[in-house]
Amino acid sequence: MVDMKNRSAIAIWKGCDPTVADAIRQFRDCWEPYSAESKRYPICRLVEQLIDPAMATYTATLPSLYMGHIPGAGTGVAFSEIMRLVGVDTMIRLQRRLLRAFVLTEDRQSERDQQYVATLETLIELVWACKRKQPAEQDVCGLNRRRLRVFCRLCGTLAELASFAEAAEAAEDLDAKSDQWINEQLRMSQLRGADEELRLSNLYCQAHRPKLPDNKWNPAYRKAKRSIEQFDLELARVSRQCASRGTPQAKSGDELVDSYIHNYMLGQTLQLADEAKLRNLARLMVDSRLSDRKKQILMLQRLDFNQSEIARRLGIERQAVSKAIASIPEIFRLSRPQ
Numbered sequence: 001m002v003d004m005k006n007r008s009a010i011a012i013w014k015g016c017d018p019t020v021a022d023a024i025r026q027f028r029d030c031w032e033p034y035s036a037e038s039k040r041y042p043i044c045r046l047v048e049q050l051i052d053p054a055m056a057t058y059t060a061t062l063p064s065l066y067m068g069h070i071p072g073a074g075t076g077v078a079f080s081e082i083m084r085l086v087g088v089d090t091m092i093r094l095q096r097r098l099l100r101a102f103v104l105t106e107d108r109q110s111e112r113d114q115q116y117v118a119t120l121e122t123l124i125e126l127v128w129a130c131k132r133k134q135p136a137e138q139d140v141c142g143l144n145r146r147r148l149r150v151f152c153r154l155c156g157t158l159a160e161l162a163s164f165a166e167a168a169e170a171a172e173d174l175d176a177k178s179d180q181w182i183n184e185q186l187r188m189s190q191l192r193g194a195d196e197e198l199r200l201s202n203l204y205c206q207a208h209r210p211k212l213p214d215n216k217w218n219p220a221y222r223k224a225k226r227s228i229e230q231f232d233l234e235l236a237r238v239s240r241q242c243a244s245r246g247t248p249q250a251k252s253g254d255e256l257v258d259s260y261i262h263n264y265m266l267g268q269t270l271q272l273a274d275e276a277k278l279r280n281l282a283r284l285m286v287d288s289r290l291s292d293r294k295k296q297i298l299m300l301q302r303l304d305f306n307q308s309e310i311a312r313r314l315g316i317e318r319q320a321v322s323k324a325i326a327s328i329p330e331i332f333r334l335s336r337p338q
Contacts, residue, residue, distance in 0.1 A: 011125040011243055011272045015118035023054035024126055035133045036088055043130045048080035051126070055079045058119065066116060069102040070123075071095060079123075088131040092273075095124045121271075128273035152205035154224040154231065156279030160209065161200040227286045235282035241265045242272045252292065260295040263302065263334050288329050297324055302334040 010028050012021050027050045034043040059066075059073045067074035071094055072082040083091045099120045107113050132150070150162045157163075201209045210221045224231070237250035241261050248258035270277055293314070300310045307325070311318040 013118040156276035157205035256296040260299040
């Protein structure tokens with residue numbers, strides 16, 4: 001079970017090779033001071049120490065046709081070295097392309113293939129977690145990284161402070177006096193007012209910050225704040241379902257609701273690592289008023305119940321069913337099985 005409240009969690013897919021899974025658990029237990037940004041504790045060094053030996057042991061058991069779908073396997077270049085050479089972002093894209101190629105060309109759904117896919121998915125989760133991992137303590141452009149909360153509390157957009165730090169880091173990589181850096185500061189000054197001290201929210205994005213530039217309450221913030229418990233609930237459900245796609249995992253307490261979320265997520269390409277997209281999906285569910293009652297109705301529709309049968313099954317009026325269906329956005333409707 002993946003701890004969804006812990007941003008440092010690394011999802012280990014069911015069926016992953018035991019040697020690789022054990023190495024990732026050890027990695028997770030001792031990676032606190034490590035990050036991709038740290039010079040004293042570079043995270044690639046920890047990957048080299050713990051993951052490379054496990055990968056060598058695992059790949060030694062594989063036929064040669066599997067090797068081309070694991071970065072570095074069979075070439076004499078370690079997994080950590082590939083990660084160091086191409087960078088974390090490129091490594092994630094490379095892994096996904098190689099996995100997709102395997103599924104399309106070689107996967108026969110044998111027991112070995114299923115373990116191989118689960119292991120590759122787990123390695124993608126590992127590299128994605130390395131990308132997100134923040135240093136234990138580090139200042140970026142005068143901002144204390146301990147304050148950085150990457151995502152807005154209410155959606156999948158970067159919080160203002162994290163967004164500003166990201167723009168500052170990008171500008172530093174180019175030129176601290178570049179036009180990008182100057183324009184960013186001017187834009188933020190215009191948003192806050194030229195005479196007001198620059199204050200960046202650690203909890204909210206620009207759209208959801210509590211106060212507008214004119215110091216009035218933000219209606220979008222108030223609306224989202226009222227539904228924060230439902231947002232957290234929907235986010236936990238879709239995240240649990242992404243962690244294990246084979247069976248209903250939402251754990252809502254209602255079989256129809258769980259089945260709806262399971263079937264809906266099967267039609268998506270989201271993975272547990274796609275945290276921003278999952279947060280935005282949860283926000284959309286809440287803002288669209290996709291209640292559990294509507295999820296039940298949608299699932300019964302997929303099972304070929306008509307409106308009268310749905311009403312009898314749920315103990316409500318048929319008119320209520322019709323009204324609920326009319327209010328559901330097309331994006332949340334399920335296609336009926338062939």
